[in-house]
Amino acid sequence: MKHILFIIGSFRKESFNRQLAKIAEDILKDRFVISYLDFNDIPYMNQDWEIKGPSKCLTQEQERIHRVREEILKADGIWIFTPEYNHSYPGLLKNLFDWLSRPMDISNFANPTAVQGKKVTVSGAGGKNKTASCRAKLNELLEYIKMDVMKEPQAGIALGLEAWVKGEFKLTEEQLNELKEQAENFAEFVG
Numbered sequence: 001m002k003h004i005l006f007i008i009g010s011f012r013k014e015s016f017n018r019q020l021a022k023i024a025e026d027i028l029k030d031r032f033v034i035s036y037l038d039f040n041d042i043p044y045m046n047q048d049w050e051i052k053g054p055s056k057c058l059t060q061e062q063e064r065i066h067r068v069r070e071e072i073l074k075a076d077g078i079w080i081f082t083p084e085y086n087h088s089y090p091g092l093l094k095n096l097f098d099w100l101s102r103p104m105d106i107s108n109f110a111n112p113t114a115v116q117g118k119k120v121t122v123s124g125a126g127g128k129n130k131t132a133s134c135r136a137k138l139n140e141l142l143e144y145i146k147m148d149v150m151k152e153p154q155a156g157i158a159l160g161l162e163a164w165v166k167g168e169f170k171l172t173e174e175q176l177n178e179l180k181e182q183a184e185n186f187a188e189f190v191g
C-alpha cells in the first residue's frame with residue numbers, strides 16, 4: 001500500500017485541523033497507510049545546523065531535522081491540514097518547509113532536497129475566509145521548493161459558531177463532500 005503523510009499546521013491539542021485530518025484519514029485508511037508527521041521538536045532555522053556530508057555524527061538538532069526528512073522521503077504523498085494565521089500560513093510550517101527546502105547534504109547545492117517532486121495537497125479549517133489566503137500562499141511556497149502541488153480541489157472549511165463554543169465540529173454534508181472530492185483526487189494523483 002502507498003503511504004500518505006499528514007502534516008498538521010497546528011500544535012494545539014484539540015486542533016480543528018487535526019480533527020479534519022482524522023476525517024480524511026477515515027476516508028483513505030483502507031487504501032493507503034496514513035501517518036502523521038511529528039515535527040514539534042525541530043529547531044528554528046539556523047544555518048549553523050545544516051547537515052554537511054554523510055548523516056553520521058549529527059548533533060541533537062541535526063538528528064531532529066534528519067528524522068523529519070527521512071519521514072518525508074518515505075511518503076508517496078503529503079497532505080497538509082492547516083489553520084490560517086493573519087491571512088497566511090502559520091510560522092511553524094514556514095520553519096518546517098525552510099528546513100525541507102535545503103539539500104539534505106548541503107556540501108553541494110546540486111544535492112537533492114527531501115521534498116523536491118513530492119506530491120502534496122493542502123486543506124484548512126478556520127474562519128469565514130475558509131483558509132483561502134493561507135492555502136494560496138502555502139501553495140506558492142510549495143511550488144517554489146519544487147513540490148508537485150495538487151492545487152484543485154482543496155477543501156477550505158469555515159468553522160461554524162458551534163465549533164468555537166464546543167471546541168469540536170461536525171462537517172456539513174457539503175463540506176464532507178468537498179473533503180471526499182479532494183481525497184479521491186489526491187488518491188489518483190498519488191497513484
Ligand SMILES: Cc1cc2nc3c(=O)[nH]c(=O)nc-3n(C[C@H](O)[C@H](O)[C@H](O)COP(=O)(O)O)c2cc1C
Nearest residue numbers: 010012015016017018083084085086087126127128
Ligand atoms: C495568530 C492567529 C492569527 C489568526 N488569523 C486568522 C486569519 O487570518 N483567518 C482566519 O480564518 N482565522 C484566523 N485565526 C483563527 C484560527 O483560524 C483558529 O484559531 C483555528 O481554530 C486554528 O486552528 P486549529 O484549531 O487547528 O489550531 C487566527 C488565529 C491565531 C492564533
